[in-house]
Amino acid sequence: xxxxxxxxxxxxxxxxxxxxxxxxxxxxxxxxxxxxxxxxxxxxxxxxxxxxxxxxxxxxxxxxxxxxxxxxxxxxxxxxxxxxxxxxxxxxxxxxxxxxxxxxxxxxxxxxxxxxxxxxxxxxxxxxxxxxxxxxxxxxxxxxxxxxxxxxxxxxxxxxxxxxxxxxxxxxxxxxxxxxxxxxxxxxxxxxxxxxxxxxxxxxxxxxxxxxxxxxxxxxxxxxxxxxxxxxxxxxxxxxxxxxxxxxxxxxxxxxxxxxxxxxxxxxxxxxxxxxxxxxxxxxxxxxxxxxxxxxxxxxxxxxxxxxxxxxxxxxxxxxxxxxx
Amino acid sequence: xxxxxxxxxxxxxxxxxxxxxxxxxxxxxxxxxxxxxxxxxxxxxxxxxxxxxxxxxxxxxxxxxxxxxxxxxxxxxxxxxxxxxxxxxxxxxxxxxxxxxxxxxxxxxxxxxxxxxxxxxxxxxxxxxxxxxxxxxxxxxxxxxxxxxxxxxxxxxxxxxxxxxxxxxxxxxxxxxxxxxxxxxxxxxxxxxxxxxxxxxxxxxxxxxxxxxxxxxxxxxxxxxxxxxxxxxxxxxxxxxxxxxxxxxxxxxxxxxxxxxxxxxxxxxxxxxxxxxxxxxxxxxxxxxxxxxxxxxxxxxxxxxxxxxxxxxxxxxxxxxxxxxxxxxxxxxxxxxxxxxxxxxxxxxxxxxxxxxxxxxxxxxxxxxxxx
Numbered sequence: 001x002x003x004x005x006x007x008x009x010x011x012x013x014x015x016x017x018x019x020x021x022x023x024x025x026x027x028x029x030x031x032x033x034x035x036x037x038x039x040x041x042x043x044x045x046x047x048x049x050x051x052x053x054x055x056x057x058x059x060x061x062x063x064x065x066x067x068x069x070x071x072x073x074x075x076x077x078x079x080x081x082x083x084x085x086x087x088x089x090x091x092x093x094x095x096x097x098x099x100x101x102x103x104x105x106x107x108x109x110x111x112x113x114x115x116x117x118x119x120x121x122x123x124x125x126x127x128x129x130x131x132x133x134x135x136x137x138x139x140x141x142x143x144x145x146x147x148x149x150x151x152x153x154x155x156x157x158x159x160x161x162x163x164x165x166x167x168x169x170x171x172x173x174x175x176x177x178x179x180x181x182x183x184x185x186x187x188x189x190x191x192x193x194x195x196x197x198x199x200x201x202x203x204x205x206x207x208x209x210x211x212x213x214x215x216x217x218x219x220x221x222x223x224x225x226x227x228x229x230x231x232x233x234x235x236x237x238x239x240x241x242x243x244x245x246x247x248x249x250x251x252x253x254x255x256x257x258x259x260x261x262x263x264x265x266x267x268x269x270x271x272x273x274x275x276x277x278x279x280x281x282x283x284x285x286x287x288x289x290x291x292x293x294x295x296x297x298x299x300x301x302x303x304x305x306x307x308x309x310x311x312x313x314x315x316x317x318x319x320x321x322x323x324x325x
Numbered sequence: 326x327x328x329x330x331x332x333x334x335x336x337x338x339x340x341x342x343x344x345x346x347x348x349x350x351x352x353x354x355x356x357x358x359x360x361x362x363x364x365x366x367x368x369x370x371x372x373x374x375x376x377x378x379x380x381x382x383x384x385x386x387x388x389x390x391x392x393x394x395x396x397x398x399x400x401x402x403x404x405x406x407x408x409x410x411x412x413x414x415x416x417x418x419x420x421x422x423x424x425x426x427x428x429x430x431x432x433x434x435x436x437x438x439x440x441x442x443x444x445x446x447x448x449x450x451x452x453x454x455x456x457x458x459x460x461x462x463x464x465x466x467x468x469x470x471x472x473x474x475x476x477x478x479x480x481x482x483x484x485x486x487x488x489x490x491x492x493x494x495x496x497x498x499x500x501x502x503x504x505x506x507x508x509x510x511x512x513x514x515x516x517x518x519x520x521x522x523x524x525x526x527x528x529x530x531x532x533x534x535x536x537x538x539x540x541x542x543x544x545x546x547x548x549x550x551x552x553x554x555x556x557x558x559x560x561x562x563x564x565x566x567x568x569x570x571x572x573x574x575x576x577x578x579x580x581x582x583x584x585x586x587x588x589x590x591x592x593x594x595x596x597x598x599x600x601x602x603x604x605x606x607x608x609x610x611x612x613x614x615x616x617x618x619x620x621x622x623x624x625x626x627x628x629x630x631x632x633x634x635x636x637x638x639x640x641x642x643x644x645x646x647x648x649x650x651x652x653x654x655x656x657x658x659x660x661x662x663x664x665x666x667x668x669x670x671x672x673x674x675x676x677x678x679x680x681x682x683x684x685x686x687x688x689x690x691x692x693x694x695x696x697x
Contacts, residue, residue, distance in 0.1 A: 025489070051489070057519065062478045062512035069419070069482020069496075072467055075489055092475050092509065105460035105468065106450035107676035141677050141694070165679035193691020241691030272695065279697055 001184055007177040009151035010040050010116075013158035014078065016187065018044075018052055021076060024162060027054040027063055028080030028117075037082045038118065038177055064090035064115070068097050068167075071113045078162060081117035084171060085131040098167040099142035114161045119147075119171040120211060121262060121299045121310050130299035132262045134209070135269045137169045138240040145169040145239045146192060147210035151181035153237055156190025164192065173211045193241030197250070201232035204256035204323060207247055207273055209236040212311050216260045219316035227317075229324055231258075239269055247273065248281050255286035258323050262310050265293035290323045292316050351568040352632060356411070356575040364410075365638045366647075368567055371406040372625055374651040375426045378435050381655035382425070382442060382456075386602050390663065391442045393455050397598040398426035403625035404529050404592050405430040407570030408497055411578055415487060415494025417465040419480045421501055422457035423529075423596075424469040431464040435658035443662035451668050453676060473534075474500060474507030477526065481517045484524035488585055495523040495581035497574075503534025505548050514555040514589070523581040525574070528591040529564065535600040536610045549591035557589050564594035565623035568632070595619040 004012070017024045030037045032045035032055040045053040056063040060081065067077035081087050087094055094115060101109045121130035137145040144166055148154035154172065161168035198213060199220050208216040213235040223229040232250050236243065251257050257277050259270035270291045277289055295309040308315075351357060360368075379397050386395045398405070405426035409418065412431070420427045428438055433449060441448030442456045449459050459469040467483060470476035480498025487494045504510055505528060517524050528549060534542050545551060552559035558580070562573040570592060577588035597616055599607030608616070633639035674694050675682055681693050 023489075057512075057515060059512035059516055061509040062481070062516045065475070065478020065509065065513070066482040066485055066516060069467070069479035069484075070486040070489065071482070072462070072479075073417075073483055073486035073490070075482075075486045092472050093478060096472055097470070097475060097479060101468070102679065103676050104450055104454035104458040105462070105676075106448070106453050107679075107682055108450070108460050108462050109467065110679040112679075144678075165683075165685075191690050193689070193693075195691075238691060241689075241693045242695075243691045276695075 001182040003180040004151055004183050005178055005180050006151040006154050006172075007038065007040050009155035009181075009183050010158055010172065011042065011044065013155045013162070014041065015044060015047075017159055017162040018048055023074055024076045024078065025052045025054060026078045026080065027056050027067065029056055029058055029082050031055060031080050036080070038174060040177070041080070060086050060090040061093050064093040065097060067113045068093060068101065068111050071111050072109055076112050076162060078114040078116060081115060083129050084117045084119035084133060085129050087115065087133065088131070095140055099140040102166070103142055110165050111167045112165045113167050114158075114170060115167065116158070116170040117172060118174040120173040120175060121294065122175055122306060124301065124303045124306060126301040127298035132171070132294075134169070134171050134239045135263050135267060138269065138272075143167050143169060144192060144241065145171060146237060147171040147239060148237065149210055149213040149235050150176070151179070151183050153190050153196070155183055156188055157192070157237065160189045160192055168192070171210060176211055176214070190237065192238045193243055194237065195243035195246040196235045196237055197232065197246065198235045199231065199233040201230040201254065203230045203254055204232070204258055204320065205247070205250040205254045206231050206233045206258045206260055206320070207236065207270070208233065208260040209239060209269065210262060212260050212262050215311060215313055216316055219313045219320065222313065222317060223320055227321065229320065231320065244276055244280070247276065251277050251281045252284045255284055256323055257285070257289045258316070258320055259289065259291035260311050260316055262294050264296050265291065266296060268293055287323055290319050292319050351566060351572045354568070354572040356571055357568045362638050365633060368406055368410055369629055369633060369639065370647055370651070371410075371430050372402040372567065372629060373647055374435070374654070375402045375406070375429050376626060377648065377651040377655045378429060378438070378658070379425055381652075381659050382439065383598075383602060385439070385443070385659055391456065392444060394422070394601040394603060395442070395456055396423040396601045397596065398423050400597040400619065400625070401529055401531060401564065401594045402426055403567040403570055403629065404527070404564045404594055407567040408527065408574045411571060411575050412465065413494060415492045416578065417467060417483045417487070417494070417496045418499065419467040419476050419483060419496065420469065420499035421473065421476055421504065422469070422471050423501065424457065424459050427499065428459040428461065428466060428469070431461060431466045433459065433461050433464065433466070435654050436661045439658035440662040440665050443665070444667060445662055445665035446668035446672070447661070447665040451672060451676070474504035474510040476500070477504065477510045477513045480526070481513050481522055481524050484517070484522045484581070485520070488523055493582055495525055495578050497525045497527055497578065499527045499529055501534065502528055502530040502532065502539055502548060503542065504528070505551065506543060514552065514557060517587040518555045518557045521585045522587055523585045525577045525581050525588045525590060527574070528589070529594055530591050531594050531596045533596075533600065533610065536604065536606055538610065547591075549589045552589035557587050559589040559591070561591040561593065564592035565625050566628050567625065595623065
């Protein structure tokens with residue numbers, strides 16, 4: 001099976017969907033002639049032209065809203081946020097219009113758009129460019145949100161998102177763009193709402209998503225090899241819809257849960273997961289639920305501090321050991 | 326600063342022409358001269374219908390039957406009636422929260438609109454949207470949007486889709502004078518001009534963004550002239566004469582359809598009521614005389630009635646009959662709304678996700694809702 005980068009996997013998904021459906025188009029800042037700020041859409045403008053790959057001015061509210069309006073008439077725009085942090089400029093469009101038009105029309109309108117772009121910290125760029133708003137998106141019924149942690153999922157989830165008839169946010173990660181994974185050549189889809197068990201185990205359940213799942217995977221290996229702790233690792237992949245059953249089944253087996261995410265802790269995704277576990281698997285728990293989130297402050301600029309602020313292997317292991325005490 | 330910037334082209338020629346035109350010119354304009362007697366009566370019925378409907382909804386609001394806000398369109402009816410009468414099969418409209426007039430003008434029934442305001446299951450949005458969020462995609466009407474200027478990029482998107490699909494049509498996006506100062510609108514003006522999108526923005530300038538007069542909210546009083554900064558054609562006209570609205574809007578819409586060029590149209594109008602019915606101050610930030618003056622000389626119903634009486638389309642008896650008919654229809658809609666049930670509680674979680682409502686195979690994995 002060929003190994004390709006996360007970036008290439010997303011590009012393959014976008015290209016395949018553009019070729020499959022004439023209504024799919026991509027718009028965003030620098031996506032066409034510049035070849036993408038992070039080169040995700042590199043070469044696509046040359047291949048597919050002005051109609052399908054569309055450079056926008058720096059006007060997130062306008063092009064987000066435009067995508068929503070166009071989707072009402074059957075266009076399937078994939079809009080790129082150069083950073084998902086910039087979606088905040090388009091807050092009304094994405095969090096009022098994309099999320100609620102279907103509801104407020106009593107189901108008469110739907111909004112098949114994809115909002116994609118990197119949503120991560122750890123890049124030494126300060127608070128305004130380091131948001132991880134998957135919790136914010138998930139808090140808006142009507143929206144869906146996925147966080148692929150690897151190239152295989154990135155491709156499969158992107159294709160599912162484009163074919164979905166509801167607005168879907170795909171949270172990418174700049175630190176993953178250059179990393180390689182095995183991705184099959186034949187077509188496949190990763191369905192929304194299906195978690196992936198990255199590693200099986202018996203002593204504790206680690207629930208994570210996005211790049212944190214990859215860090216947690218390293219931590220889980222270390223826990224096993226160095227500390228003799230067998231951790232089961234669940235990669236959520238999809239935040240909303242959420243695969244509750246896979247989480248619960250695992251926790252019922254292991255009796256312990258460690259939640260790892262890059263979100264800030266207060267009302268983060270893990271706050272919801274934590275509620276789920278205590279409510280539906282309370283009797284199975286042998287210890288309080290622990291979590292490792294970003295340290296609760298705006299994203300700090302200084303690299304050594306930021307590397308500590310977001311979850312890393314050391315912090316995960318430290319908390320896993322505490323959970324086992 | 327480049328001195329080259331001084332070459333900005335003025336685009337006021339058409340506006341000057343409109344300002345100088347007499348009322349008779351509008352009636353005689355080709356787009357109006359071709360109207361049949363029945364078509365003229367339809368315009369009259371639409372305008373009177375909106376008025377009678379809103380009067381009845383006000384009564385219901387005051388009786389506590391309608392919750393939330395009630396933004397009445399009374400005084401502005403000729404704008405929606407005139408423009409929707411120009412719509413072809415590929416033309417679409419979208420507006421803000423003062424949407425009752427546009428909804429009825431595209432042919433939505435009084436029953437579904439009144440029931441929506443009553444919060445009933447028989448409402449156009451099943452009672453999930455309310456007064457500000459009427460939708461009728463089957464009639465090319467895309468809402469009904471609650472946030473000032475929030476609908477403007479959506480209007481651009483509808484028009485973008487028409488062009489993308491190679492359809493000969495346009496989108497008319499209505500907004501109020503308060504909306505021109507929102508960033509989303511200005512971003513959108515730039516985008517539609519840059520991309521040649523067939524959208525006609527219609528600023529229904531009723532002089533007040535809630536309680537703040539135009540003088541106190543906008544630095545440039547000729548609102549449509551902002552279009553010049555974006556290289557967009559613009560024009561302004563009065564909105565109490567439906568024939569004037571049609572004459573001016575027809576040119577803008579035809580141009581948009583034929584050349585994909587956007588247009589910014591400012592239509593000066595007036596609302597008799599407050600920003601919403603809850604706006605208790607609406608006779609404090611403006612004078613009673615100002616309101617009475619408009620009612621006396623520029624009321625859209627009276628203006629059209631006089632025109633239709635003088636050309637023999639209408640008689641006093643027929644005018645009375647139409648008014649009674651529409652009042653009866655409005656009364657019946659209130660009864661329909663009153664008698665209709667509220668949606669069952671299970672409906673709270675429908676119409677959230679298309680995939681859930683349509684129970685799609687293979688897509689419905691995981692939890693979509695989080696009920697303990």
